[in-house]
Amino acid sequence: MSPDKLVYMANQIGKFFAGQGEDKAVPLIADHLVKFWDPRMRKAIAAHLAAGGADLDPAVRKAVATLTTGSAVLDIKPTGRLD
Secondary structure, eight states, X not given: OOHHHHHHHHHHHHHHHGGGOHHHHXXXXXXXXXXXXXXXXXXXXXXXXXXXXXXXXXXHHHHHHHTEETTEXXXXXXXXOOO
């Protein structure tokens, strides 16, 4: 999938959670990416962030950063919790 498409999708997720405020939105965005995105998609968005993260909204940048160590995506399992 193209980086532009992944950025668009990630930013849409960010917009959905934006009303929660950034402190709550960031972990909710990250949880959504873990639950619903294929690991290859997470690796691609992490690589995009590592390359500068062009066009990623600030909360999405933070959420993707929580899923990464350098450019390697952690093997994170979804929690099933939204709090």
